Amino acid sequence: MKNAKILVVDDEENIRLLFKEELEEEGFDVDLASNGLEALDKLKKGRFDLVVLDIKMPGMDGIQALNEIKNANKDQPVVLCSAYGEFKQDLSSWVSDGYVVKSADTRELKQTIKNILGL
């Protein structure tokens, strides 16, 4: 089976690197974007099975990016991943498919992704 393609969006380079290595170890193909706009650009050009989206980013934040992504393709799976224990999201916006608190322990993130992809 072809590897699932995952786009990791985070403004911290080392977080991106960590997630990339951790997810590749699980057999995913991982591409990276450092902000919302770059992510939208990559989604326009290619197909991804899932997007991991940080919330607090300069420029376009994760919530805005989520809305843009879902407006373009409401079936695109997105997992929000943030250092915050909570975030504010107004009720009219799109809802993510999963939400994970950012942690050094990446097991929850991996499990959430697998659940959404039905793996």
Added chain:
Amino acid sequence: MNPVDLLGKIIEISHSNIELSSRITSILNIISRDMNAEEAIIYTFDKDRRLSCRYANQKSVLFKILNQYRCHVGEGVVGSVAQKRSPLFFTKRDIPPRFGCLFYPDLDGRIENYKLFAFLPLADDSYLYGVLALCAVSRDTLHDADKVFLSILSREVGGILRSYELILSSKKRISELATLTELGKMLTSNAEPRELLKNIALVIAKSLNATFVTIMLGYPFLKLDAQRFTYGIIEPSVQDHVEELEGAATRLLRAVSIKDCAPDEYEDSFKYTLFSAPIASKNRVLGTLTICAEKTGQSYALGEDGQYLISTIANYISSGLENTLLNTRLRDAVRELNDAQKRLIEQEKFRSLGEMTASIAHEIKNPLVIIGGFTKRLARQVDIDRTENKYIRIILNEVTRLESILNEVLNYVKETPLVAETCNINDYLDEILYLLTSDSSWEEIEISRSYNQGLSLVACDSQQLKQVLINIFINAHEAMHGRGTITIQTKQAAYENGSFVAISISDTGGGIDPAIIDNIFNPFFTTKERGTGLGLAISNKIIMNHKGHIDVENVAGKGVTFIIYLPVKNHTTKEELL
């Protein structure tokens, strides 16, 4: 002394500065000596408009006997002269038969030696002030010139008596005014109601020379703990009358005196005059003012017309009380406002501190995830039995610890909304205790329960309340190093007009050092080696969000008791529940 000189002397005395009763005595001395009359006595009216001996010459013998008797106008020789306002002169031989006896039947033996009598009204054109009586042993005739002279003299003495009355009534007026001025000053002051009422009683008593003054507040006024404010001592014999008068004044909404309520006692043996007036505001009776003075005492103001004065004073007091009531309300309102402002500032401080903490926590979180994440990766590449792996484990443990601290901080800072449900605290406590004590570390802890079985229900977020209770239980467990007694009590409690359920949890862990007791609810304050210091701060915040509060009773060396107060769920009718 010739009549002109005599009259001159008398006028001189009457205009002198010496005390009035001494002036009259001096005049009577002169009349007695010059008229050759052994007795020169003046009758005046007492409070009941009866004639009684008031003044006499120094050598008078009869005065001491006669002043035991009083007579009405028209009664006896003295009364007759007063009634007709014309003088009577006669010798012992020609005492007019209509009088039968001269003064009183049993006195006739004492006046056998007297040969000549003269009785003159002391009056001016409009008013009668009394009667002058002269009795002589050493002479038995009176010339017409003497009679004319005595008539002039009696007018002069009448004048002196009149000025005496005027002075008395002015003194009375001055004393009234002084009382009212003092009261006015006091009532516009900002004294506490208790002090104010005590001082009012004192001022009235002092300035009116009263035996006692008592203010009774029948209306639940100003939240005062006492109802009666008294200056002086209420004699037991008067006590009943005081209550009777207070009742009458309240009922009739006007001033009353002992004369109205118990005229018989007032007439005879009763030595006091007693007045009571309602302290009313807009026809609502707040209480009564009662003043008591001795009848014979030097109380200028409490004469026959005392009702007028006491009503005025009572009106002063009621407006003063209204004023004080307003002041008290105002002060309360200002205090509440200040408290609210303080709370607001506190909250604001807390909120900005919270925002800052959240942002710092967030900034730390990313590097921590990176350190931890890569260290984990490193761990997987280093053989488990190598020394490097041991170091890596230490780093990972510390990262985990840092992460959990950050989570707690973020938990504390964020506002968690309450999910309220109706909760029976007794059952709830049992549930939590069951969960806790199933752990083996609780084996040596004795749990003593004392529940109020009729405890009211409370509305609370059970998840958050669980966090609070578990926190306190675990603190107790740690303070007792796993061995001791935890006593749990539930009861109803009232606090600042509210109805609360109180949960008290005591341990035997030696208590908290009194030096740090004030800090225990402060965030980040901890005595534990590994603690964030947020446990009690979060607990406090949760209980405050429930509109309750936490109290701490600390007995250093013994143990500590935490008391959680949660507001009782408002009474709901069955209909509302359905």
